[in-house]
Amino acid sequence: MAIDRVPALKRCRALGLEPGVVGISRESKRQVRRTNRKVSEYGMQLKEKQKAKFIYGVLEKQFRKYYEKAKTMPGVTGENLLGLLERRIDNVVYRIGLAQTRKQARQIVRHGHILVNGKRLDIPSALVSVGDVITVAEKSRSKAMFKEIAESQNSLSAPAWLEADPAKLSGSVTRFPERSEIDIPVTEQAIVELYSR
Template sequence: MAVNRTPVLKRCRSLDLDPTFLGYDKKSKRNSQRANRKLSEYGQQLREKQKAKFIYGVLEKPFRNYYKKADQMKGQTGENLMIILERRLDNVIFRLGFARTRREARQIVLHKFVTVNGATINVPSYMIKAGDVVAIKESAQNMQRFKDVAEIAGSRLVPEWIDADKENWKGTIKQLPARNMIDVPVDEMQIVELYSK
């Protein structure tokens, strides 16, 4: 499996992205204010695509497949793409505050600690639907890992489209997110323009 081993903060600096969107604290020693060199139109579009892929931890081929799926759906392709990315199970675990970062959320899912409607799911790209109940298994709730997560990520704001029950380590998807509910700093129209060429 392909793994990007570039340090997260270095990648954030190169994409001009605030690490807090990934769940990381700003611990960068160097000032991230670099001399902004002028990017071409293609460069700006490519940066927005790389930013979206990096934030959600998606590789090129699955990202392109998400774009094709978004293009076939009703409505605006860019908004559909962001909604699809937001519906991924690893992202929902991160949004609920059950993981510090999306990478950790992915690992939690892969280790079979997550159930959706009572069934164990170990696929990070699983698409959540409205009405689904996402929970951490009871056997895993007392692990030290989750106690540490509760201290750090427990105070994170949960989006309005999810109803979180942090005491019982579960959340209910009230509705699918709309674009205005997604606080990710990505200009999805640039991605649409890039793939439309």
């Protein structure tokens, strides 16, 4: 399995992202060098695709599959693409406040700590549906990280399409996300144009 080992802060600098977008609280101490180099249209489209891939932790082959699926769905392809990425179980675990970053959420899912509708799900790329209930497995609730989440009152607020209850270490999908509720700084139309070349 391919693994992206580029340091997160370095990638944030290269893509012009705030580290908070990917859940990192610390800032880079390096100065950003300003260049007056003109970026081509293709370069801008490629950067938007790389941003989306980096934020959601998806590699090229899988990202392309999401695009192909989004293309066949009714509605706007770019919005469908972001909607599919938002519905990944690792992203949902992050959004309902059970993890501090999407990478941590992916690891939590991989290790079998998450139940969807009472059944263990350890595939981070699995898509959730409306009505799905996401909970932490009973045997995992005694772990320090989950105890801390259950006891803390300042949890990450979930978007409107999700219902979160950090005290009970659970959440549910009330509906599919709309573009206005997806707060990542990506121009999805540029990604569609890139793949349409």
